[in-house]
Amino acid sequence: MEIVNFTPVASLFGGVLIGLAAVMLMLVLGRIMGATGILAAAIWGEDDRAWRWAILAGMVSGPALFLTLTGNWPQITVPSSTPALILGGLLVGVGVSYGSGCTSGHGVCGLARLSPRSLAATLTFMLTTGLTVYVTRHVMGG
Template sequence: MEIVNFTPLASLFGGVLIGLAAVLLMAAIGRVMGATGILSAAIFAEDDRAWRWALLAGMISGPAFYLMVTGDWPEITVPVSTLALIVGGFLVGLGVSYGSGCTSGHGVCGLARLSPRSFVAVPTFMATTALTVYVVRHVFGG
């Protein structure tokens, strides 16, 4: 098994920041930090949009901050075709709709709140991910 770009300290730091942001959002305004729900409501909701757009702007501006600190853009490698990205994005959107939330909402916030729905959703996400990787690598030879 090949481990690519194993970065335990950076991953730990990023996870702590995501957890802290989720706790602060819940403490400050009582909202769950589920990225797709925030994006959807930022676009389609009639009210309560300002904080959502501010949070999305913060997510998008992260690479710019990284550039200011390090002087270099973060390396992003996408080893699949544009069509695969489009199909994958569609399937993720479909899963988010059927799963009543995304991995950030269920995994970070739902599990912490002991949500029964999240205790079903997160293992389902993980099993589907493992199955997808297996199929792509062993059936399609990716």
């Protein structure tokens, strides 16, 4: 098994920032940081949209900050084709709809609240991910 570009310090730092953002959103606004729900309500919601757009702006400004600090865009290598990425995105969207939330809402916030529904959803996410990786790498020969 090959681990590509594993960066434990950067990963830990990113995880801490995500956790801190989730705690601050709950503390300040009493809201759950579910990225998919924030995006959907920012686009289609009728009220309470300003903070959602601020969160989304913060999520996408990371690469710009990286560019400012280092002078280079972050290097991103995706070992999949564009059609596979589109299909994967659509499948994630379906999963988010059926699971009533995404990995950030269930995995970060729901587990922290000891939600049984979030535990079931997160286990489903993780098992499905593991199965998908196994099938694409070992069964399909990708």
